[in-house]
Amino acid sequence: MKKLLLAMSLFAGVGFAHETPWGWDIKPAGKYVYTYNFPTNVVISKHHIFVLTNGATSYQTLTMYDKNLHELFQVKAWKDEVSPSKEPNYLFLPYQSFYQGMYYKDHKLYVAGGFSDNILVFDVYPKSLKLDKKIYLKYKPFPKNQYPYIYQGFRYDLRHFYPDAVVKGDKYIYATGLLSNALARIDEDNKKIDYLNVGAYPYSIALSPKYIFVSLWGDNAVAVVDRKHFTFVKKIYVGRKLNKFSKSAGVHPTNLYYQDGKLFVSLANSGKIAIIDTKSFKVSGFLKDKLFKNQEPGDYPNSLYEKNGKLFVSSAGTNSINIFDVKSKKLIGAIPTGWYPSAMSIGDKNIYVVSAKGLGSFPNTKYQWIGILMPGILQKVSLEDVDKNISSYTKDVFKYDKFDSIKNQEPIVKFLRKHIKYVVFILRENKTFDEYFGTYKRAG
Numbered sequence: 001m002k003k004l005l006l007a008m009s010l011f012a013g014v015g016f017a018h019e020t021p022w023g024w025d026i027k028p029a030g031k032y033v034y035t036y037n038f039p040t041n042v043v044i045s046k047h048h049i050f051v052l053t054n055g056a057t058s059y060q061t062l063t064m065y066d067k068n069l070h071e072l073f074q075v076k077a078w079k080d081e082v083s084p085s086k087e088p089n090y091l092f093l094p095y096q097s098f099y100q101g102m103y104y105k106d107h108k109l110y111v112a113g114g115f116s117d118n119i120l121v122f123d124v125y126p127k128s129l130k131l132d133k134k135i136y137l138k139y140k141p142f143p144k145n146q147y148p149y150i151y152q153g154f155r156y157d158l159r160h161f162y163p164d165a166v167v168k169g170d171k172y173i174y175a176t177g178l179l180s181n182a183l184a185r186i187d188e189d190n191k192k193i194d195y196l197n198v199g200a201y202p203y204s205i206a207l208s209p210k211y212i213f214v215s216l217w218g219d220n221a222v223a224v225v226d227r228k229h230f231t232f233v234k235k236i237y238v239g240r241k242l243n244k245f246s247k248s249a250g251v252h253p254t255n256l257y258y259q260d261g262k263l264f265v266s267l268a269n270s271g272k273i274a275i276i277d278t279k280s281f282k283v284s285g286f287l288k289d290k291l292f293k294n295q296e297p298g299d300y301p302n303s304l305y306e307k308n309g310k311l312f313v314s315s316a317g318t319n320s321i322n323i324f325d326v327k328s329k330k331l332i333g334a335i336p337t338g339w340y341p342s343a344m345s346i347g348d349k350n351i352y353v354v355s356a357k358g359l360g361s362f363p364n365t366k367y368q369w370i371g372i373l374m375p376g377i378l379q380k381v382s383l384e385d386v387d388k389n390i391s392s393y394t395k396d397v398f399k400y401d402k403f404d405s406i407k408n409q410e411p412i413v414k415f416l417r418k419h420i421k422y423v424v425f426i427l428r429e430n431k432t433f434d435e436y437f438g439t440y441k442r443a444g
Contacts, residue, residue, distance in 0.1 A: 017400065018359040020339055024319060025400040026359050029336045029393055030351075030381035033069045036061045039354035039376040040100040043109070044345045045124065048072070049352055050109060051378055052102050060098040062111060064129055067350075069380055073128045077116075091129065096120075100343075101166040101175065108132070110173060112163040119166055119175055119186065135173070135186055137161040140195045142181035147200040147218050147242065153179050167205045169227070174212060176202035183214055183223075185230050194230055198223040206256035206263060208278055213263055215253040218242075222253060222265055224281060236281050238265055238274040247439065257304040262326075264304045264311060271299040273313060275326075287329045289313050289322055291394075291403060305346045314341040314353065320397045321353060321381075323390070333390035334397040338377040351386070353379040 017025035037055025044050070049065040059082075062075040073089050076082075077096040085092045101112030109122040109129065118136045122129040139159040141151075153160050161177040161184070168174075173186040178201055185194045200218030207213075211233070212225040220239035225232055239251035252269035262284075263276040273287040289301040300316040310332060311324045321335040321344060338355025345352045358377045386393070398404050425437070 020357075020360045023402060024339070026319060026339050027336055027396065027400060028338050028353075028355070028359075028377065028379045029389075029396070030379055030385065031069060032338065032377045032379040033065075033071075034358065035063065035354065035376040035378050037375055038356045039342060039378065040356065041102045041343045042345050042352050042354045042378065043102045043104045044347050044352055045104045045107075047126070048124065049345075049378065050102060050104065051354055052098055052100060052111070053376060054098060054100065055374075055376075062098060062102075062129070064124075065378065069378060075122075075129060075131075089128070091131065093120075093131070099162070099164055099178075101164050103167050105168045108168070110166045110168055112166045112175060114162060114164075115160055117161050117163065119163055119173060135188075135191075135193075137163055137175065137177065137184050137193065138195075140177065140180045140182045140197070142197055146181060146197075147244070149244065151179065164203060165205045167207060169207055174205055174207075176205060176214060178202065178217075183212070183225060196225060196230060196232060198225065198232065199235060203254055204256045206258040208258050208261075208263075211278065213256055213258065213278075215256050215265060217252055217254060218250070220250045220253065222256070222263070222276065234281060236276055236283065238267060238276075238283060239270070255303050257306055259306045262306075264306060266301045266304055266313070268300050268302060271297055271301065271317075273301060273304065273311065273324075285329065287311065287324055287326075289315055291318060291320075291322065291331065291334060291397065291401075295403070303341070303343045305344065307346055312344065312346060312351070314344045316340045316342065316356075318397065318401055319355070320401075321351065323386075333394040335381060335386060335390075335393050336396045336400060337379060342376075346383075349383055351379075351381045351383065353381070355379065 017027040035051055036053040037057050039051050039053045041052040051063045053061045059076040059078045064073040065071055075091045077093045077098050082092045082094045097114040097116045099112045099114030103110045107124045109124055111120045118134045120134055121132045123132050139161050160179050162179040163175040164178040165176045175184045183196045183198045198214050199216040202214045203217040204215045212227050214223040220242055221235040221237045224234050251267040253265050254268045255266040257264045261278050263278050265274040271289050274283055275285050277284045289299040298317040301313045303314040305312045309326050311326050313322045315322050319337050323332040337353050339357035341353050342356040343354050355377050358375050361373045
């Protein structure tokens with residue numbers, strides 16, 4: 001696989017567009033290299049870039065690059081037993097998984113272990129990573145009246161805490177337990193671990209001086225935890241309250257970004273960013289992740305970063321990093337990325353983006369394996385280039401996503417909406433009309 005990625009990377013950054021099965025053109029700005037299948041997170045330090053992949057492969061990977069996108073070292077997490085690597089720039093970990101959580105601080109890299117129920121702590125060296133320790137976490141039951149009401153893993157197997165996000169504070173490590181509805185606080189000095197129920201499907205973590213904020217993917221809310229006493233404070237709702245009778249999937253709060261009294265929350269299922277005043281614990285407004293006024297739903301905003309009054313949003317549905325003015329909430333412009341940008345980190349001079357589906361699928365010239373068909377990409381764009389070229393970058397995004405033709409069709413859509421009186425639904429699945437449209441009054 002490494003030889004394949006190396007060969008493919010020779011063509012990375014070449015000036016032609018790749019076409020997806022949906023008809024989109026993919027031509028990322030800046031420089032890029034291929035990664036393993038489905039990268040889900042990217043974290044940076046002063047000298048390094050770390051990329052986590054969780055694709056349909058026999059192992060999951062943690063890869064360390066230098067700032068010029070040259071691969072330096074790789075950790076492979078294998079589900080079963082594996083012999084130690086014979087190559088010096090590899091580390092093989094048996095009976096281990098990775099999920100999407102990753103955090104760098106003070107020459108240490110913290111990685112969430114998913115089904116392995118652990119947090120891995122690596123020492124970071126100039127050209128390698130060394131496993132310092134594994135911290136194991138326990139499943140904690142949640143109240144029966146709390147969504148999802150029953151454990152959602154394999155119910156006849158070992159129950160999992162399933163660490164998702166991980167963050168290192170001044171003293172403690174914090175980790176969300178996706179299948180436990182819990183937040184863990186880990187004291188590295190005395191190895192004490194405290195657990196706190198925070199709500200349905202805790203996803204991401206952001207720290208302020210006084211509070212820990214946790215996005216609740218299954219609860220349309222953000223949990224607030226007192227950082228000093230590790231006690232639950234309240235929930236801040238960013239969508240309608242859900243209960244066991246709710247039929248909507250909710251807005252799915254995912255990634256968080258805290259800056260100067262403001263908490264930005266990605267609402268992946270609604271195409272919006274909630275802005276929370278962390279002094280009043282109230283939603284002060286919403287920012288629409290839209291490139292133009294009548295854009296259809298499906299932006300899927302995820303990773304966030306605020307810098308100099310600008311909010312950068314990785315928009316998986318438009319294959320772009322969208323940039324907004326925080327005060328006016330208006331679009332400044334957009335940067336073309338790979339297919340389905342899943343995470344980003346921003347340094348002093350550059351933006352680093354990983355796109356889960358890369359440039360699209362490639363011929364399976366060797367053998368049938370999804371890891372060969374669709375590698376991801378790691379992309380680097382200088383902030384200086386963004387400032388200079390934001391107008392042309394934005395035009396490129398519109399061109400690649402076919403938004404120019406969609407905008408030209410707006411008069412046609414307006415005409416059809418005015419003149420179409422009835423729509424006939426033909427249901428081919430084994431479901432009733434009421435199951436699909438029972439709550440939609442206009443379908444009666």
